[in-house]
Amino acid sequence: MKMNLPRMWRNFLLAALLPAVTTLVPATVARADDAPKAPVETKEQHDARMGWWREARFGMFIHWGVYSVPAGEWNGKTDYAEWFLEQTHMPVSQYEQYAKQFNPVKFNAKEWVAIAKDAGMKYIVITSKHHDGFDMYPSELTDWCIKSTPFGRDPLKELAEACKEAGIRFCTYHSIMDWHHPDWGTRRAWNDKATGTPDMDRFDAYLKGQLKEVVTHYHPGVMWFDGEWETPWTPERGADLYAYLRNLDPALIINNRIGKARAGMEGMDTGAGAVGDFGTPEQTIPANGFGPGVDWESCMTLNNHWGYNKHDQNWKSPTTVIRNTIDIASKGGNYLLNVGPTAEGLIPDGSVQCLKAVGAWMKVNGTAICGTTAGPFKKALAWGRVTAQPGKLYLHVFEWPQDGKLAVAIGNKVSKAYLLAAPDTALDCTSGESGAVLRLPGTAPDPIASVAVLEIDGAPQVIATAAVTQAADGTMQLAAQTADLVGSGIKLQGEPRKNVGFWLNASDYVQWPVQVTKAGKFTVTLECACQADSAGSEYTVTVGDQTLAGKVESTDGWDKYSTVGIGSVSIAQPGMVMVVVKATKKPGLAVMNLRALTLKPE
Ligand code: H79
Numbered sequence: 134m135k136m137n138l139p140r141m142w143r144n145f146l147l148a149a150l151l152p153a154v155t156t157l158v159p160a161t162v163a164r165a166d167d168a169p170k171a172p173v174e175t176k177e178q179h180d181a182r183m184g185w186w187r188e189a190r191f192g193m194f195i196h197w198g199v200y201s202v203p204a205g206e207w208n209g210k211t212d213y214a215e216w217f218l219e220q221t222h223m224p225v226s227q228y229e230q231y232a233k234q235f236n237p238v239k240f241n242a243k244e245w246v247a248i249a250k251d252a253g254m255k256y257i258v259i260t261s262k263h264h265d266g267f268d269m270y271p272s273e274l275t276d277w278c279i280k281s282t283p284f285g286r287d288p289l290k291e292l293a294e295a296c297k298e299a300g301i302r303f304c305t306y307h308s309i310m311d312w313h314h315p316d317w318g319t320r321r322a323w324n325d326k327a328t329g330t331p332d333m334d335r336f337d338a339y340l341k342g343q344l345k346e347v348v349t350h351y352h353p354g355v356m357w358f359d360g361e362w363e364t365p366w367t368p369e370r371g372a373d374l375y376a377y378l379r380n381l382d383p384a385l386i387i388n389n390r391i392g393k394a395r396a397g398m399e400g401m402d403t404g405a406g407a408v409g410d411f412g413t414p415e416q417t418i419p420a421n422g423f424g425p426g427v428d429w430e431s432c433m434t435l436n437n438h439w440g441y442n443k444h445d446q447n448w449k450s451p452t453t454v455i456r457n458t459i460d461i462a463s464k465g466g467n468y469l470l471n472v473g474p475t476a477e478g479l480i481p482d483g484s485v486q487c488l489k490a491v492g493a494w495m496k497v498n499g500t501a502i503c504g505t506t507a508g509p510f511k512k513a514l515a516w517g518r519v520t521a522q523p524g525k526l527y528l529h530v531f532e533w534p535q536d537g538k539l540a541v542a543i544g545n546k547v548s549k550a551y552l553l554a555a556p557d558t559a560l561d562c563t564s565g566e567s568g569a570v571l572r573l574p575g576t577a578p579d580p581i582a583s584v585a586v587l588e589i590d591g592a593p594q595v596i597a598t599a600a601v602t603q604a605a606d607g608t609m610q611l612a613a614q615t616a617d618l619v620g621s622g623i624k625l626q627g628e629p630r631k632n633v634g635f636w637l638n639a640s641d642y643v644q645w646p647v648q649v650t651k652a653g654k655f656t657v658t659l660e661c662a663c664q665a666d667s668a669g670s671e672y673t674v675t676v677g678d679q680t681l682a683g684k685v686e687s688t689d690g691w692d693k694y695s696t697v698g699i700g701s702v703s704i705a706q707p708g709m710v711m712v713v714v715k716a717t718k719k720p721g722l723a724v725m726n727l728r729a730l731t732l733k734p735e
Pocket residue numbers: 134143144147148215216359362396397398415432439
């Protein structure tokens with residue numbers, strides 16, 4: 134669906150409120166002793182199960198269903214897609230008629246799989262069912278499925294087979310929320326086909342029956358849930374379904390939307406009710422990664438809709454898609470990029486053209502994406518991004534240096550350096566404790582991103598670089614833009630990203646490594662904003678080994694800043710000092726919006 138401003142605002146409020154709400158749920162989901170449990174795994178077994186998915190890094194999402202028949206248009210409005218039924222409030226009996234027009238005779242599974250594979254994608258995730266409840270395979274449990282169309286074929290079977298043949302993984306998306314089924318707990322008023330009282334236990338049995346069909350007939354590598362946020366779906370049902378599926382197929386990988394702990398569109402779990410194997414940021418890329426052991430996948434549209442919309446030609450450029458792929462891989466995540474095929478069975482040309490350009494880049498540089506892990510740097514670098522493999526760093530250069538010199542803040546010895554576009558030409562690279570400097574040729578082999586490989590001895594040793602240095606008068610200005618943001622929710626906001634916001638988790642924090650050249654005594658002030666109903670948060674500011682404490686007062690708005698003095702600190706000698714702001718108490722929605730911290734010599 135297209136995200137308009139009011140919805141985004143609703144999302145923000147919901148995302149903001151969610152952590153507070155989930156803390157009301159017991160930390161471990163209480164279930165009957167005899168309830169089925171997921172197979173117990175050692176870390177090694179877990180790593181082995183996640184192995185193919187972690188290596189893949191790049192996949193194709195496919196949103197395909199009967200909503201592709203109206204193609205996003207109804208009654209003069211042209212902004213619909215897969216949320217058509219909910220947004221138009223069309224009676225279900227009328228919506229069902231679209232199934233009779235769904236006859237995608239041009240569908241060719243091998244072609245779709247080739248489009249994905251040629252783009253460098255290693256898996257596809259297709260909607261076995263979206264929120265409208267329509268199954269894209271012949272289910273024995275309902276007629277509201279591909280059987281009620283003139284299309285006498287099984288798209289899931291054809292795709293699963295084509296994937297197997299091409300050596301890429303077949304996966305399915307299955308919506309929990311179901312606007313069509315009479316037993317889904319929050320039945321829509323426009324569901325004129327449903328009678329009786331909704332019964333979630335019956336719904337649960339129906340869902341399990343369908344998932345058993347999907348798992349046993351098509352063997353998806355991932356089961357991707359969605360639509361978990363409505364109240365009829367509970368943490369208990371999530372945990373129970375997770376156990377059910379993992380017992381059905383112990384190798385199955387399941388996303389976190391099977392549970393109830395997802396914090397809004399940021400997609401990561403906060404609070405209780407967490408189940409599943411990976412987090413699911415939607416239409417967004419986390420500012421930084423989450424460290425080893427936290428698996429996540431950013432899903433994104435190629436235009437403004439998931440399902441087919443014939444009016445939407447707002448395609449992302451190859452530059453955006455390629456740099457997103459790199460950015461995500463450099464932070465240790467996967468990129469699941471969507472296409473919305475037509476009711477004829479074709480992937481729109483705008484998508485195909487973009488994916489072709491991505492494929493051309495991946496052909497040369499794919500080894501710097503697939504099978505790599507996050508790079509060693511905690512934050513994005515000014516010139517590009519870094520991914521890693523044992524003994525190798527892949528430098529994805531977005532901004533080609535004018536003087537041909539690329540400084541890389543690692544202390545390792547570099548034994549060999551070359552471009553993936555010219556692997557036989559060794560590049561000159563000096564290395565040592567003060568960092569590596571790579572000499573690049575005059576022009577970039579690829580204006581979107583050129584990849585240089587550094588072969589290094591041992592694990593990468595990052596040289597700490599100070600974001601902040603002292604001004605001539607000794608002042609240190611610690612601006613939001615230069616901070617390390619640590620945590621799952623906290624991020625820069627405002628234009629141009631001028632403050633630290635979304636400080637909804639009290640455990641998130643902010644820090645600056647500061648290079649002190651002139652030691653002495655400093656007055657510490659903080660520039661922050663806080664809405665009245667969130668006032669009262671308490672925080673500490675730690676400078677080296679000294680800690681000051683403060684309390685956030687209302688400034689009458691999240692965008693009304695005031696500067697408050699919080700005390701003074703002494704820095705005994707020059708060197709690297711860490712300045713950290715942490716929350717110790719958060720009675721309201723957020724800790725504060727933080728614009729800057731200033732240390733001024735006394
Ligand atoms: O399948 C695609 C979309 O149809 C579906 N997810 C992608 C993969 C999608 N459903 N809803 N949205 C996208 C946006 C709506 C988000 C909200 Fe919420 C649901 C706002 C309030 C409820 C999630 C849960 C975000 C905040 C709470």
